[in-house]
Amino acid sequence: MTQTQKPAPRISSGPFEHFLKGWAVNLMADPGQSAHWFSRGGADAARALCSQDAPVRWLYGPGNYGRCQNCIKVMKRRIERGPPL
Numbered sequence: 001m002t003q004t005q006k007p008a009p010r011i012s013s014g015p016f017e018h019f020l021k022g023w024a025v026n027l028m029a030d031p032g033q034s035a036h037w038f039s040r041g042g043a044d045a046a047r048a049l050c051s052q053d054a055p056v057r058w059l060y061g062p063g064n065y066g067r068c069q070n071c072i073k074v075m076k077r078r079i080e081r082g083p084p085l
Ligand SMILES: [Zn+2]
Pocket: 035, 036, 037, 048, 049, 050, 052, 068, 069, 070, 071
């Protein structure tokens, strides 16, 4: 079966209720962005593996946004190094 590949529309899956860590999109940043691996660092602050900071209330589910290549690289390096102490 052959199908023409169209780029999928970028759709977020909506706001997180209790975000701790995971792939997320900062919808308040530029619209052409991708999803980053954020982990919550404080009451209202999250930081991505690629060192991007965002308030937790700005983070939305990644939906079908593409994943940030920098976050993937950092994640691979961490996996190679072994689990954190
Ligand atoms: Zn990133």
